Amino acid sequence: MRTMMNRKSLNQIMASVLVNSIYAMKNYPIMLINTLLAPLSILVIIVFISRGALIGVGIEGAFIMAMISSGIGLQSDLSHLKNDFKLQDMVVSSPTSAVNYMVGMGVSELVYAIPILVILSIMAAIFLHPTLIQTLILIAVMTIVYIFSIALGFFFSTVTTDVMQSWGFTGIISTLLSTIPPVYYLITYIPLPFRYIAYISPTTYAAEIVQSSLGFLSITQTNLIIDWIVIITVTVIVLVIAIKKSMWREV
Amino acid sequence: MQSIVCRGLSKTYSKGSKALDSVSFKFEGNGILAIIGRNGAGKTTLIRILATELMPTKGTALINGIDLIKEPKKIREFIAIVPQEAKAVHWLTPKQTVVSYLMYRGIGFSQAKIKAEESLKKLALEKQINKLNRLLSGGTKRKVLVATVLSSGAKIIFLDEPTTGLDPISRSDLWKLLNTLKKEYLIVLTTHYLEEAERLADKIGIMEQGKLLAFDTLNELRKxxxxxxxxxxxxxxxxxxxxxxxxxxxxxxxxxxxxxxxxxxxxxxxxxxxxxxxxxxxxxxxxxxxxxxxxxxxxxxxxxxxx
The missing domain is CATH 3.30.70 (Alpha-Beta Plaits)
Structure with a gap:
């Protein structure tokens, strides 16, 4: 009985992955290029401007940006499927649960990120030579950032009523979480009064953890602990808000 | 036997607008129930509540004897809906549309592919099976959505304004299809077209300002x-x-x-x-x-x- 339930849930999760990524990429291969473009273009600019000096930090930044892009993508994809195609309404009236739909959509965004993650992993192996511990820290931070961005994307998708509005949120999230904060470069490059503003974004803390682990940034043990506490706490808060505020069966 | 029993269903939205006002009716067996009414009469609110998408403010309904407030999950096993203004996802083919929907209902990929082909064939869509939905005509896209919900095995189907925006020939095709389907399913449809209700429905509900003004067969309404x-x-x-x-x-x-x-x-x-x-x-x-x-x-x- 339990196996049957698990298989059913797995099929429901896979349905979202098919609709939102596999079939989309199969029918529109240009989507693959699109997923590579944003993280790689900023990385290329950073590398050119620093004459190669920031390639390591840039690769680390692109990893975080790829995870943030998942949440941004989820937000506009969910909104598009809900408001323009009414797919979500059809799914609500089916045996699929909100959790399975959400997990499926989240995984579908990760599938989109696979090509860029493969390219970045190859680049990391060539230019960063990370140790096992450094790799594990990077994966842990990326996982937290991924959960954070997916929860944020899910929350925004439930409050948007049309695709134009969702594009507005996309721009804001993207700029606030990955372009302005020191993800692709070190926080020490920001002059001091402005440095504190960067700490408004949780991605700053995520980047600090990875940058210090890879030896690009020197921070105290206390600051490192604070960084972990902040990103975990923020992620849990956003996740709880997303689950509580999002509506499956409307009231 | 399929059945829908509404008991004083009311819905007031958070901004205070009353969309449904104590709607009660009973429909038993297979056939078509048409809900007609002007824009804003409460048709879509009623159908969304019955399809377990929306919670009523007061009252309840029993779908095949199951309370939709208490046990929506059980009801979702045997109902399906094509919402108002629903569109077949542009980047999918009809087959992919049906396969993914069946998987949302918990069916495995291989089984879903077989069922999808059967359902699309039943609706004479075998030629379009692998074309992108965005390349299909409006009528065919609507048929894809009908094929999608029919493939699920759900015995109670909700269609919210299924023929709105269709040309007369596509509409007539869909009417023919619904007329044959009503022997096997309980279909609840909302429509602005009185002719559609007259031609298809076994029972008709007339709604205005959230109230059900009348509910019966056309002959009984006349009487x-x-x-x-x-x-x-x-x-x-x-x-x-x-x-x-x-x-x-x-x-x-x-x-x-x-x-x-x-x-x-x-x-x-x-x-x-x-x-x-x-x-x-x-x-x-x-x-x-x-x-x-x-x-x-x-x-x-x-x-x-x-x-």
Missing amino acids: KLKYKYSIKIIGTEIKINYKDAVSINGIDGNQQILTNENRSSQISQMLIKKGVKFSTNMITLEDIFYYLVKKSIIEENEDNDES
Whole structure:
């Protein structure tokens, strides 16, 4: 009985992955290029401007940006499927649960990120030579950032009523979480009064953890602990808000 | 046997607008139940509540004997909906659309592929099976969505304005399809087209301002209305003063008199004498709808004036 339930849930999760990524990429291969473009273009600019000096930090930044892009993508994809195609309404009236739909959509965004993650992993192996511990820290931070961005994307998708509005949120999230904060470069490059503003974004803390682990940034043990506490706490808060505020069966 | 029993369903949205006002009815067995009404009458709210997408504020409904407030999950196993303005996802093919929907219902990929092909074939969509949805005509896209919900094995299907925006031929095709499907399914559809309800429905619900003004078969609705004949007066307006006749403005702006058989012949003779152009018919759903909706509006206005 339990196996049957698990298989059913797995099929429901896979349905979202098919609709939102596999079939989309199969029918529109240009989507693959699109997923590579944003993280790689900023990385290329950073590398050119620093004459190669920031390639390591840039690769680390692109990893975080790829995870943030998942949440941004989820937000506009969910909104598009809900408001323009009414797919979500059809799914609500089916045996699929909100959790399975959400997990499926989240995984579908990760599938989109696979090509860029493969390219970045190859680049990391060539230019960063990370140790096992450094790799594990990077994966842990990326996982937290991924959960954070997916929860944020899910929350925004439930409050948007049309695709134009969702594009507005996309721009804001993207700029606030990955372009302005020191993800692709070190926080020490920001002059001091402005440095504190960067700490408004949780991605700053995520980047600090990875940058210090890879030896690009020197921070105290206390600051490192604070960084972990902040990103975990923020992620849990956003996740709880997303689950509580999002509506499956409307009231 | 399929059944829907509504018990005083009411819905007031958070901004205070009352969309449903104590709607009660019972429909048993397979067939088509058509809910008709003007824009904002509450049709979509009713269908969304029955499809477990929306919580009612008051009252409840039993779908095949299961309470939709207490056990929506159980109900979702045997219902399916094509919402108003739903579109087949542009970047999918009809087959991919049906396969993914079946997987949302928990069916495995291989089984879903077989069922999808069967369902699309049943609706004569085998030629379009692997074309992108965005390349299909409006009517075909709508058929893809109908094939999608039918493939699921759900026995109660909700179709919210399924023919809105379709050309007459596509609409007629969909009507033919629904007419054959109603033997196997309980189909609840909302529509603006009175002709659609007249042709397809086994029972008709007429809604206005969230209230269910009438609910019955077309014949019973005719019987319940004390007027059996409709006299349409063309190009002029005459005054009538009979207790068993009522004058209303018809859809085309012409005066229309609803009355019984005896009075109808009396009025007809009077109109012939006056040389007035007119036509007399048994009352249609359109006449019933107009009469009930206008009566409801007048009563509502009178209530507002009194308060």
